[in-house]
Amino acid sequence: MPETAVEVAKERATAKKTLIGQRIPKLDGPEKARGLARYMEDLKLPRMLYGKILFASRPHARIVSIDTSAARALRGVRAVLTAADIELVPFGFGRDNTALKKDKVTCVRDEVAAVAADTPQIAAEAVQRISVTYEDLPVVTSTEEALAAGAPIIHAHVPDNTPFRYDYSHGDVAQGLRESAVIVEDTYCLQRQAHCCLGTSGIIASFDADGRLTLYSVTQVPFLYKHDLAAVVGLPPEMIRVIQPPIGGGFGSKLDIHPFEPICVFLARATARPVRLVFSRDEEFRATPTRQPMVIHLKSGARQDGTFTFRDVHMTLDNGGHTSWGATTPWVSMRTFSSLYRVPHVRQHVDVIYTNNIYACAFRGYGNPQATFALESQVDRLAEELGMDPLAIRLKNAHEPGETTAQGMVLSTCGLKECLETAAGAAGWKQKRSAFSGQRSASNRQSPIVRGIGMAALFHVGGGAKIYRSDGCGTILKLDDFGGVTILTGSSEIGQGSETVIAQIVAEELGLPIKNIRVVNNDTDLTPWDVGVHASRTTFIAGNSALRAAREARRKLLGAAAARLKRDPAELDLSAGNVVDRSSGQPLESIGKIIRGLHFGRVKNELIMTTEFYEPPSSPPDEQHRGNISPCYAFGTHVAEVEVDLETGVVKVLRITAAHDVGRVINRLGIEGQVEGGIAQGIGYCLLEELKLDGGRILNPTFTDYKLCTTTDLPELDVSFVETHDPAGPFGAKGIGESPMIPVAAAIANAVYNATGVRFTELPLTPERVLNKLKEARGLGD
Amino acid sequence: MPNVPEKVELAFTVNGEAVRLAVAPGATLLEVLREDLELTGSKYGCGEGECGACAVLLDGQVVNSCLVLALECAGSQVLTIEGLSPTGQLHPIQQAFVEHGAIQCGFCTPGMIMATYALLEANPAPTEDDVKRALEGNLCRCTGYRKIVDAVLSLAQGGARHA
Numbered sequence: 001m002p003e004t005a006v007e008v009a010k011e012r013a014t015a016k017k018t019l020i021g022q023r024i025p026k027l028d029g030p031e032k033a034r035g036l037a038r039y040m041e042d043l044k045l046p047r048m049l050y051g052k053i054l055f056a057s058r059p060h061a062r063i064v065s066i067d068t069s070a071a072r073a074l075r076g077v078r079a080v081l082t083a084a085d086i087e088l089v090p091f092g093f094g095r096d097n098t099a100l101k102k103d104k105v106t107c108v109r110d111e112v113a114a115v116a117a118d119t120p121q122i123a124a125e126a127v128q129r130i131s132v133t134y135e136d137l138p139v140v141t142s143t144e145e146a147l148a149a150g151a152p153i154i155h156a157h158v159p160d161n162t163p164f165r166y167d168y169s170h171g172d173v174a175q176g177l178r179e180s181a182v183i184v185e186d187t188y189c190l191q192r193q194a195h196c197c198l199g200t201s202g203i204i205a206s207f208d209a210d211g212r213l214t215l216y217s218v219t220q221v222p223f224l225y226k227h228d229l230a231a232v233v234g235l236p237p238e239m240i241r242v243i244q245p246p247i248g249g250g251f252g253s254k255l256d257i258h259p260f261e262p263i264c265v266f267l268a269r270a271t272a273r274p275v276r277l278v279f280s281r282d283e284e285f286r287a288t289p290t291r292q293p294m295v296i297h298l299k300s301g302a303r304q305d306g307t308f309t310f311r312d313v314h315m316t317l318d319n320g321g322h323t324s325w326g327a328t329t330p331w332v333s334m335r336t337f338s339s340l341y342r343v344p345h346v347r348q349h350v351d352v353i354y355t356n357n358i359y360a361c362a363f364r365g366y367g368n369p370q371a372t373f374a375l376e377s378q379v380d381r382l383a384e385e386l387g388m389d390p391l392a393i394r395l396k397n398a399h400e401p402g403e404t405t406a407q408g409m410v411l412s413t414c415g416l417k418e419c420l421e422t423a424a425g426a427a428g429w430k431q432k433r434s435a436f437s438g439q440r441s442a443s444n445r446q447s448p449i450v451r452g453i454g455m456a457a458l459f460h461v462g463g464g465a466k467i468y469r470s471d472g473c474g475t476i477l478k479l480d481d482f483g484g485v486t487i488l489t490g491s492s493e494i495g496q497g498s499e500t501v502i503a504q505i506v507a508e509e510l511g512l513p514i515k516n517i518r519v520v521n522n523d524t525d526l527t528p529w530d531v532g533v534h535a536s537r538t539t540f541i542a543g544n545s546a547l548r549a550a551r552e553a554r555r556k557l558l559g560a561a562a563a564r565l566k567r568d569p570a571e572l573d574l575s576a577g578n579v580v581d582r583s584s585g586q587p588l589e590s591i592g593k594i595i596r597g598l599h600f601g602r603v604k605n606e607l608i609m610t611t612e613f614y615e616p617p618s619s620p621p622d623e624q625h626r627g628n629i630s631p632c633y634a635f636g637t638h639v640a641e642v643e644v645d646l647e648t649g650v651v652k653v654l655r656i657t658a659a660h661d662v663g664r665v666i667n668r669l670g671i672e673g674q675v676e677g678g679i680a681q682g683i684g685y686c687l688l689e690e691l692k693l694d695g696g697r698i699l700n701p702t703f704t705d706y707k708l709c710t711t712t713d714l715p716e717l718d719v720s721f722v723e724t725h726d727p728a729g730p731f732g733a734k735g736i737g738e739s740p741m742i743p744v745a746a747a748i749a750n751a752v753y754n755a756t757g758v759r760f761t762e763l764p765l766t767p768e769r770v771l772n773k774l775k776e777a778r779g780l781g782d
Numbered sequence: 783m784p785n786v787p788e789k790v791e792l793a794f795t796v797n798g799e800a801v802r803l804a805v806a807p808g809a810t811l812l813e814v815l816r817e818d819l820e821l822t823g824s825k826y827g828c829g830e831g832e833c834g835a836c837a838v839l840l841d842g843q844v845v846n847s848c849l850v851l852a853l854e855c856a857g858s859q860v861l862t863i864e865g866l867s868p869t870g871q872l873h874p875i876q877q878a879f880v881e882h883g884a885i886q887c888g889f890c891t892p893g894m895i896m897a898t899y900a901l902l903e904a905n906p907a908p909t910e911d912d913v914k915r916a917l918e919g920n921l922c923r924c925t926g927y928r929k930i931v932d933a934v935l936s937l938a939q940g941g942a943r944h945a
Contacts, residue, residue, distance in 0.1 A: 033872060496886065
């Protein structure tokens with residue numbers, strides 16, 4: 001072949017249209033756009049009853065007696081349950097929660113009784129007719145009260161009200177102190193943020209004739225759920241099937257089993273009928289856990305040249321009346337304190353303390369937004385003390401690819417410096433920073449509006465976190481006779497677009513149009529095991545699992561094609577539904593025909609079905625919390641530009657410039673959506689959102705009083721992706737789910753400081769809080 | 783039984799079809815659409831008119847159907863998300879939401895699309911500010927709104943002002 005022709009062919013081969021990095025609309029988009037997706041609240045089974053829970057509505061009380069007779073007497077009521085009617089098996093991370101509460105309640109959301117009735121109206125009426133006699137106990141509304149001498153004991157087995165303590169350290173903080181030219185110290189208070197999934201929580205429990213339990217559930221972790229729930233409801237796990245209908249948002253809220261779930265199972269068992277229990281918005285606010293509130297005392301230092309020396313962290317967590325995953329979020333905070341930038345000496349102590357407040361669970365970022373807020377606020381303070389630019393001090397201390405952090409995390413790829421430079425460059429950091437710094441000193445300033453710019457970076461796991469002995473995901477792939485593919489994946493979809501990414505990966509590998517790929521991801525009877533949607537793991541782990549299953553199918557297809565076409569498999573490729581000549585790209589045979597040739601062969605008959613269980617090359621942490629818990633790590637930088645009205649205290653975010661090290665973009669449309677959505681949650685966390693308590697009672701359980709970002713809060717966005725091509729990632733990709741939420745609040749608070757000269761250590765930055773502190777600062781300054 | 787008042791007859795038009803049924807006097811339009819007519823595309827998000835997931839058109843005006851008593855709709859025309867694609871073909875608004883990545887969990891989507899429909903009927907060439915104001919009553923927890931606003935702007939007459 002002439003040289004030019006070879007080059008033409010090569011060019012054609014490399015120019016093969018790749019799906020990776022394209023903008024692929026979400027596969028379930030049309031169904032959702034037409035209103036045809038059937039969420040939990042849309043599902044009904046024949047003879048289904050409606051469940052309803054009676055909550056305690058008082059924060060700390062002994063249950064003296066419960067009279068259910070009036071409820072039972074109501075026509076249409078099929079079951080009324082209290083703790084006396086069920087076996088109480090403790091569950092949750094602290095094993096301190098039960099489905100219904102027996103002797104006492106320890107927070108307002110405690111579940112006391114439950115009803116199943118013919119209609120939701122009857123169920124609601126019945127719940128009101130249940131009469132509970134309580135004897136109120138002294139209420140512990142803060143961690144200080146919980147630790148005071150003679151404080152009421154909330155759970156008898158924890159007399160000091162401190163169920164968990166964690167310690168981590170590397171290096172020697174005393175030495176770090178000695179080596180420091182500057183030292184800064186602050187206490188940061190981070191509030192309760194509610195997930196506010198638009199679809200409220202719910203479940204349907206239905207027993208089959210053979211005693212098997214089918215759960216229609218919104219869980220994010222169907223296989224762990226099956227296991228954990230089985231123990232609580234007294235069934236072998238293999239007797240439980242979990243089916244997930246489309247889920248109206250997760251963000252971590254559905255990572256644990258919650259009391260309403262076993263309660264619904266008990267109601268179904270008591271009535272021998274299917275029971276559905278779906279929360280109202282009020283119940284969703286009151287009876288689902290929040291982001292973990294934290295008080296973080298942080299002290300840190302640097303040498304004169306800006307090199308970080310030490311961090312000393314003390315965290316206090318209000319654990320509320322029971323324990324869900326919130327109590328474990330410091331495990332993630334810890335990794336940011338130890339490993340966002342190089343720092344030789346770190347010590348972290350955490351106390352998790354029972355109170356009679358509501359409790360917290362997982363929420364996007366899992367303790368990292370809190371840690372990043374404290375740390376990145378303090379990095380700016382160190383820079384200021386040293387007269388350094390915040391960008392320069394971050395670049396100076398940033399890790400390089402190939403380093404292992406002091407906590408044992410191996411940075412196979414690390415785009416932190418590139419993220420810092422990309423975001424700063426795109427945001428016009430240098431010019432704006434000096435322009436905005438000038439405005440405060442301008443004595444002739446007419447307008448009450450000042451502008452500021454601030455940045456924050458982030459460090460997070462990029463491919464799951466091996467908290468369990470396995471962090472894997474299974475895939476079953478089958479090809480039909482026509483080139484259609486069904487992927488059964490263990491991974492769950494909660495809106496993030498995993499089904500589209502998985503289909504894209506498989507379509508790319510098999511040279512098939514994406515419309516040929518079906519993804520089944522919501523039925524534990526069909527799909528192989530997966531640990532669940534959390535820790536930004538699905539693209540990486542489920543993606544790798546699907547990719548490997550597809551590679552094996554590809555190998556079989558090419559082998560069959562080579563035999564049929566009497567060619568070497570190495571000379572063949574798959575593209576646009578065809579087997580093609582690898583060098584010329586010329587179609588030789590349709591993939592469907594190759595499959596049918598195998599299936600209906602004259603000599604032997606075969607189907608192409610492959611399986612894969614992908615276990616990432618990560619390891620569980622040791623007892624000192626060290627170890628490479630993720631196969632790769634995610635980095636990013638956000639730059640926020642804000643406007644602060646000095647007269648009203650209103651902070652407006654004008655622009656967020658984000659750069660994320662995502663390894664490689666798989667679905668550009670989807671990944672932009674993850675970043676944009678994370679930014680909005682971050683803005684809400686920083687400026688608007690707080691579920692407020694008073695005396696253990698919730699003050700604002702409505703969207704009227706709990707403010708979320710709306711379209712008019714949407715700032716200008718500039719999102720860039722730094723592609724570091726992680727060697728272990730599918731096509732080089734890392735996870736993105738949580739990262740974009742993490743640095744937002746810190747970046748905004750740093751921008752507010754730049755604008756006003758006042759540093760905020762408490763969120764949210766409501767106009768009231770901002771105005772008060774500005775006044776206070778002026779008072780002191782004048 | 784608790785005191786349940788007698789049901790009252792209601793006649794109105796839903797997605798172009800005449801409908802006649804007996805409803806409880808206290809039933810909301812959302813309840814009648816979802817429970818009696820099995821039009822579950824309209825979602826319950828809060829029940830107090832704050833989230834917009836239940837938005838439908840009532841005589842051409844966008845309303846939160848959780849705040850409207852069904853009996854108030856006697857003789858009215860109601861258009862729900864199901865009415866936008868009666869033949870199964872996506873309506874251009876639905877198509878734009880899909881193509882622009884304006885849908886993640888999708889729970890807010892029907893309400894967003896109905897609010898968009900009302901906006902474009904009233905103002906076929908909205909600016910970005912118009913779009914933001916028109917959708918201010920519709921909460922979305924997933925997307926951060928950028929792609930929703932882009933989807934709507936792509937439908938604006940006289941060319942999209944893509945931000």
